[in-house]
Amino acid sequence: MQEFLQQLANGVAWGSIYALIALGYTMVYGILRLINFAHGDIYMVGAFAAYFLARAMGVGTVVEASPLVAAAVLLGSMVICAALGVLIELFAYRPVRRSSRITALITAIGVSLFLENAGIRIFGADPKFFPQVIAPRTIALAGGVMVTNHQIMVVVVSVLLMVALTLFIQKTRTGKAMRAVAFNRDAASLMGIPVDRIITITFAIGSALAAAAGFLVGLTNPKIEPLMGIMPGVKAFVAAVLGGIGSIPGAVIGGLVMGISEYMVVGYISSTYRDAIAFVILIIVLLIKPTGLLGRNVTEKV
Amino acid sequence: MSLLEVENLNVHYGAIHALKGVSLAAEEGGIVTLVGANGAGKSTTLRAISGLIKPSAGSIRFRGKSLVGVKPHEIVREGVSHVPEGRIVFANLTVLDNLEMGAYLRKDRAGCVEDLKKVFRLFPRLDERRRQAAGTLSGGEQQMLAIGRALMAKPTLLLMDEPSLGLAPILVREIFSVIREIRSQGTTIVLVEQNARLALATADRGYVLETGSVRMSDRAQVLLESPFVQAAYLGGPG
Ligand SMILES: Nc1ncnc2c1ncn2[C@@H]1O[C@H](COP(=O)(O)OP(=O)(O)OP(=O)(O)O)[C@@H](O)[C@H]1O
Numbered sequence A: 001m002q003e004f005l006q007q008l009a010n011g012v013a014w015g016s017i018y019a020l021i022a023l024g025y026t027m028v029y030g031i032l033r034l035i036n037f038a039h040g041d042i043y044m045v046g047a048f049a050a051y052f053l054a055r056a057m058g059v060g061t062v063v064e065a066s067p068l069v070a071a072a073v074l075l076g077s078m079v080i081c082a083a084l085g086v087l088i089e090l091f092a093y094r095p096v097r098r099s100s101r102i103t104a105l106i107t108a109i110g111v112s113l114f115l116e117n118a119g120i121r122i123f124g125a126d127p128k129f130f131p132q133v134i135a136p137r138t139i140a141l142a143g144g145v146m147v148t149n150h151q152i153m154v155v156v157v158s159v160l161l162m163v164a165l166t167l168f169i170q171k172t173r174t175g176k177a178m179r180a181v182a183f184n185r186d187a188a189s190l191m192g193i194p195v196d197r198i199i200t201i202t203f204a205i206g207s208a209l210a211a212a213a214g215f216l217v218g219l220t221n222p223k224i225e226p227l228m229g230i231m232p233g234v235k236a237f238v239a240a241v242l243g244g245i246g247s248i249p250g251a252v253i254g255g256l257v258m259g260i261s262e263y264m265v266v267g268y269i270s271s272t273y274r275d276a277i278a279f280v281i282l283i284i285v286l287l288i289k290p291t292g293l294l295g296r297n298v299t300e301k302v
Numbered sequence B: 001m002s003l004l005e006v007e008n009l010n011v012h013y014g015a016i017h018a019l020k021g022v023s024l025a026a027e028e029g030g031i032v033t034l035v036g037a038n039g040a041g042k043s044t045t046l047r048a049i050s051g052l053i054k055p056s057a058g059s060i061r062f063r064g065k066s067l068v069g070v071k072p073h074e075i076v077r078e079g080v081s082h083v084p085e086g087r088i089v090f091a092n093l094t095v096l097d098n099l100e101m102g103a104y105l106r107k108d109r110a111g112c113v114e115d116l117k118k119v120f121r122l123f124p125r126l127d128e129r130r131r132q133a134a135g136t137l138s139g140g141e142q143q144m145l146a147i148g149r150a151l152m153a154k155p156t157l158l159l160m161d162e163p164s165l166g167l168a169p170i171l172v173r174e175i176f177s178v179i180r181e182i183r184s185q186g187t188t189i190v191l192v193e194q195n196a197r198l199a200l201a202t203a204d205r206g207y208v209l210e211t212g213s214v215r216m217s218d219r220a221q222v223l224l225e226s227p228f229v230q231a232a233y234l235g236g237p238g
């Protein structure tokens, strides 16, 4: 039982990171029907942006590690990645928006390779050690479960961001416009909604969430490198598909399921199969319910 | 100068030449109707006016200003709203949110509140269902919502694409009385209809479209009485 709870706690923390990445996939897919293959690499850039920001601020040498410093680093990397997402949308995806889906897909793969190779060039291929923006501490929960304050922070930050995103999408005019554009782009433009700008905003938000995931992963698994986005990118994509691509609550649930099942495999089978479980889940979803847990039927009646 | 002047409008969908030099005009405060068979190019004409498709040739002027190449949302800002064929309400949004989207570009909150009341007066059924997801409305209610949503932009010119499509006769009468009401409040209307009899009886002027060209145009009353229109579109005289 203790083992189970321990793996559950680890899985929830890890799954929150998948969920944050999956949100970006699902939002972009919802609005453009595009699988943004570069999304995992944006998460990588987020981790590096946080790394360089923390270094530039002199964390650990000039300034003490503190929640305030961590928040500044987090926000900074989110802003940097939001800008990166906007640039990618503007210069890579917008020019091919009216082309075939295969063109868009190839463009996305190209952007992904570009970011990975630019990362290797600029940051170097060897792993970097993420600075400790918050001093680590281990906390004993009930039932002998041990968690770190970093894991708690991962969950808390993820939940806060998800709540903020949900409120934004449900309550604000821009959020409603995002849903309108996702439902039908032409009809939205007939309402006076500036569709291009809404798409840009979607990329900015999705990329900022990926950056947050990059920061949080740096906190818990402090070795970062330019290809670190590939595997989590794939798994978060599976999470989005599992939840029902296009569905925001689906992405959260999918991310958590992915994280938890991964740790259950580690705890009860072998860590060798840790990455395999993602593909097992993907195959099962595609066989049994291709629309995912919360996905609507693809042919939306209009 | 007419409020809307379309001249020699040509539209291609790839190799398909959908509009072959359509010209039409809408006078301020009037109702103009475009009638014609399936595939005649009625929707294409409206889609070109509201900027959803780019014409390959021709001009579209609204208040003397060219709309060709202007983005759809900018055209809404100019005062042209379009109730699309098939309604296309945002099914995942509530009735109220749909109406809010209609007023997306407006900054005058007080005016919006006033216009929301007006829409609810026009369509009390929407008021009763304001918190309901638009996708759960009946076809007739969705049509009301699509019209109400377009009115929330406070348009000078309202383009309506087959508002009576698929509705029971009683609802069709209700929608047409609303169309007259909207006109009486000063909004100019371009009405696309397959129900030619009702459309011509409601409009001031009519255009008969056939395979991408204007076959006839005249005062609506004259078209109603024309033997050609009667034979081809009204199922014989009377
Ligand atoms: N997206 C498109 N791609 C290719 N061809 C199209 C497209 N939309 C319309 N067309 C063609 O253009 C022509 C005009 O179509 P349009 O929809 O304007 O007709 P309509 O008069 O509105 O007909 P209906 O009464 O059936 O709505 C038709 O031949 C149609 O097949």
Ligand SMILES: [Mg+2]
Residues within 6 Å of the ligand: B042, B043, B044, B085, B161
């Ligand atoms: Mg049509």
